[in-house]
Structures are given as C-alpha cells and as structure tokens.
Amino acid sequence: xxxxxxxxxxxxxxxxxxxxxxxxxxxxxxxxxxxxxxxxxxxxxxxxxxxxxxxxxxxxxxxxxxxxxxxxxxxxxxxxxxxxxxxxxxxxxxxxxxxxxxxxxxxxxxxxxxxxxxxxxxxxxxxxxxxxxxxxxxxxxxxxxxxxxxxxxxxxxxxxxxxxxxxxxxxxxxxxxxxxxxxxxxxxxxxxxxxxxxxxxxxxxxxxxxxxxxxxxxxxxxxxxxxxxxxxxxxxxxxxxxxxxxxxxxxxxxxxxxxxxxxxxxxxxxxxxxxxxxxxxxxxxxxxxxxxxxxxxxxxxxxxxxxxxxxxxxxxxxxxxxxxxxxxxxxxxxxxxxxxxxxxxxxxxxxxxxxxxxxxxxxxxxxxxxxxxxxxxxxxxxxxxxxxxxxxxxxxxxxxxxxxxxxxxxxxxxxxxxxxxxxxxxxxxxxxxxxxxxxxxx
Numbered sequence: 001x002x003x004x005x006x007x008x009x010x011x012x013x014x015x016x017x018x019x020x021x022x023x024x025x026x027x028x029x030x031x032x033x034x035x036x037x038x039x040x041x042x043x044x045x046x047x048x049x050x051x052x053x054x055x056x057x058x059x060x061x062x063x064x065x066x067x068x069x070x071x072x073x074x075x076x077x078x079x080x081x082x083x084x085x086x087x088x089x090x091x092x093x094x095x096x097x098x099x100x101x102x103x104x105x106x107x108x109x110x111x112x113x114x115x116x117x118x119x120x121x122x123x124x125x126x127x128x129x130x131x132x133x134x135x136x137x138x139x140x141x142x143x144x145x146x147x148x149x150x151x152x153x154x155x156x157x158x159x160x161x162x163x164x165x166x167x168x169x170x171x172x173x174x175x176x177x178x179x180x181x182x183x184x185x186x187x188x189x190x191x192x193x194x195x196x197x198x199x200x201x202x203x204x205x206x207x208x209x210x211x212x213x214x215x216x217x218x219x220x221x222x223x224x225x226x227x228x229x230x231x232x233x234x235x236x237x238x239x240x241x242x243x244x245x246x247x248x249x250x251x252x253x254x255x256x257x258x259x260x261x262x263x264x265x266x267x268x269x270x271x272x273x274x275x276x277x278x279x280x281x282x283x284x285x286x287x288x289x290x291x292x293x294x295x296x297x298x299x300x301x302x303x304x305x306x307x308x309x310x311x312x313x314x315x316x317x318x319x320x321x322x323x324x325x326x327x328x329x330x331x332x333x334x335x336x337x338x339x340x341x342x343x344x345x346x347x348x349x350x351x352x353x354x355x356x357x358x359x360x361x362x363x364x365x366x367x368x369x370x371x372x373x374x375x376x377x378x379x380x381x382x383x384x385x386x387x388x389x390x391x392x393x394x395x396x397x398x399x400x401x402x403x404x405x406x407x408x409x410x411x412x413x414x415x416x417x418x419x420x421x422x423x424x425x426x427x428x429x430x431x432x433x434x435x436x437x438x439x440x441x442x
Contacts, residue, residue, distance in 0.1 A: 125322025
C-alpha cells in the first residue's frame with residue numbers, strides 16, 4: 001500500500017506540473033495577443049470546483065477542478081471542450097480568439113506543446129547539471145546479461161555482453177541500446193571471450209510486445225548490501241552485509257537469479273548456503289520461510305558492483321547537453337510510435353496505471369524529474385497529433401485556413417470537436433481498460 005501511495009503521489013505531482021505548464025503556454029500567448037482567458041484550471045471542474053478565485057478587475061477565473069484528467073484554459077471566442085455555443089452565436093469581439101489573425105491563433109494553440117517541450121529540455125538540463133550523466137558501460141558488465149526467453153529464442157544466451165548493433169558500437173544499456181538492436185540486421189555479443197553475431201528478425205519488436213517478457217537485465221552476483229531484519233533466518237544464521245551467496249545446497253549460484261531459482265522449491269525447508277566472505281568460503285544452515293525467502297535484506301545493485309562512468313556538466317554546459325537528450329528522447333518516442341498501430345502494440349497501450357508504474361517505489365528526486373521530463377515529451381507529442389479536440393486538431397484546421405484562405409465554419413468545428421472528444425474518451429477507456437486487464441490477470 002505504501003508503494004502504491006508513493007507512486008500515486010509522484011504521478012499526481014508530475015501531471016499537475018505538466019498540465020499547469022501546458023495551459024500556461026496557451027494562457028501566455030493569448031494574453032500577448034490581447035485575447036481574454038475566461039478560466040485557468042488545474043483539472044476539470046465538471047459541475048463544481050475544489051477551489052476557485054477571480055482577482056478584482058480580472059477577466060480570468062483561476063481554480064482547481066475535481067476531475068484529474070488534465071487542465072483547462074478557456075479562451076474567449078474559441079470552440080473547445082466547453083462547447084459554449086451561446087458565446088459563439090454572438091458577434092465576434094476584438095478580444096476574442098476568433099477575431100485574431102490565423103498566425104496569432106496558431107501561436108496560441110501551439111503554446112502548450114511548445115512549453116511542454118521546453119520544460120522537458122530545461123528539466124533534462126538541470127538533471128545533468130545537478131547529478132551529471134552517470135551510466136554503467138556495457139563493457140564493464142563482466143558477467144553480461146540475463147536475456148528474456150524472447151531473445152534467447154533468436155540466439156542470445158545468458159552471460160552475453162552486448163557489443164554492437166550492425167556496425168554501431170553500443171556504449172550503455174537502456175532504451176537506445178534496445179532500439180538499436182531491434183532495428184539492426186545483426187547484433188554482436190561477446191560470448192566466452194569470442195565475438196558472436198546474432199541475426200535479428202524483422203518482427204523483433206512485435207515479438208517483444210506479444211511475449212511481454214522484455215529484453216534483458218544486468219547479470220550480477222547476489223551480494224548482500226544490508227540486513228533489514230536482524231531477526232530473519234539469514235541474519236540469525238550469521239549472514240552479514242558484504243557476503244556473496246555462491247551456492248544453495250551445493251548447487252552453484254553465480255548470479256542473483258540463480259539464487260532466486262534455487263529457492264523456488266525450498267519453502268519452509270532447511271538449506272545450506274555457501275557464502276564468499278572477503279575471499280573466504282563459509283557455509284550457513286537455516287530454514288527458509290513459507291515463501292522460500294531467507295530473510296529481508298537489500299541486494300547490491302549493478303552500479304554498486306561494476307565501475308560506472310559519470311560525465312559532469314557546468315551550468316552553461318548542461319543546456320546543450322539537455323537539449324540533445326530531450327531531442328534524442330523525442331526521436332526515440334516517435335520511432336516507437338509506429339508499433340502502436342500493430343496488434344501487439346495496441347495491446348500494450350496503458351493508462352494512468354502504466355504511467356504511474358514509470359515512477360520508482362521510493363521517493364527519488366532524480367528519478368522523479370527524469371520521468372517528469374519524459375512525460376512532458378510524451379504530452380507535447382500526443383497533443384500535437386492532428387486529432388480534433390487536441391491542440392494538433394486546431395493547428396490542422398488553422399493550417400488549412402492559412403493555405404486555402406478559407407475558415408472552417410463554426411458548425412463544422414463543433415462537430416469536429418465532438419468527434420475528437422469521442423475518440424479521446426474511447427482511447428482513455430481502452431488504455432485504462434488495458435491497465436485493469438493486466439492487473440487482474442497478471
């Protein structure tokens with residue numbers, strides 16, 4: 001329950017920041033061009049609002065709605081989700097959106113997307129300035145990786161060290177490395193000291209999405225970092241932080257996953273654990289609990305075992321580096337979008353549950369800001385899609401007006417807005433339905 005609350009709080013805070021920045025982009029350009037903004041809300045206020053405030057001598061009401069599905073910036077003289085037909089039936093006023101030139105209206109509509117993208121670049125820059133760019137080079141993973149069954153079926157083996165995708169040298173493990181392998185004709189790995197070439201099928205991404213087993217995980221020994229329960233079976237038997245578990249009942253367990261596999265069939269049973277303690281091999285016997293666990297302890301993560309590389313940036317250096325990181329993230333996301341239109345990709349679409357799972361189970365500011373920057377990229381891209389009811393739909397009609405010098409009728413815009421909202425609500429139901437289905441049948 002605690003983990004759920006931490007993730008939920010991170011999700012709410014992150015989305016609140018992104019929504020406010022997005023709506024402020026519309027608000028700022030509207031005010032620059034002297035267009036009235038009637039309402040500026042975080043979340044939707046269908047029926048009632050949790051908070052509302054209208055400053056004296058201001059046309060704008062500020063507030064917080066109760067429906068956490070986004071935000072709302074109601075601009076005078078514009079057909080939006082409010083469907084304010086009464087206002088649109090009145091003669092156009094100089095302060096209204098519809099009275100401004102197509103160019104000004106276009107800037108007002110792209111303001112939200114622009115601000116979300118700029119926010120992502122700024123966050124990435126500040127992350128690099130504050131924490132630097134720390135990563136674990138693939139060549140430093142001396143035990144290689146454990147690969148999913150999907151990748152083992154095409155020739156990968158546990159312990160392989162990734163070297164290249166076609167002729168591109170792979171430097172670090174992550175989404176870029178996975179993307180490079182999937183899109184390559186061949187991948188080269190180091191296997192038992194020998195370079196081995198593995199052909200990559202054209203439908204590799206579809207196989208990953210279908211099997212839902214992922215790519216690989218870093219192969220590490222099970223080194224105890226600290227004991228969280230001094231009364232656990234392992235602690236009472238004498239295991240200590242820094243011990244490396246190397247065998248279970250005489251079976252070698254060189255990796256963390258080997259230990260977990262050996263314990264699966266040893267629930268409430270006495271076991272003998274072989275431990276490497278500062279170069280000395282020792283044995284400890286004790287009884288596991290009903291789940292087959294030795295006790296509650298933290299296992300050292302890969303970055304504590306293998307040498308990492310950290311690239312530090314000064315304040316001014318961080319901005320070009322942050323821009324590169326943001327642009328590369330956007331390119332990668334756009335590249336992955338083509339798989340959404342496959343059967344396997346459609347089934348992998350997720351809603352708020354999937355988004356919340358991106359956040360770590362413990363509060364970590366670096367991870368929080370990295371995820372927020374990534375979501376800001378996604379929000380910017382999704383909003384610029386040419387779907388009526390989204391910013392991209394309005395941009396599409398404005399570009400039509402600029403090119404043809406003809407403005408779509410208000411009636412057409414009303415129907416388009418309704419159609420777009422139906423599509424969006426359908427996608428929202430489908431995505432969150434996928435989350436629910438995965439939760440029930442996981």
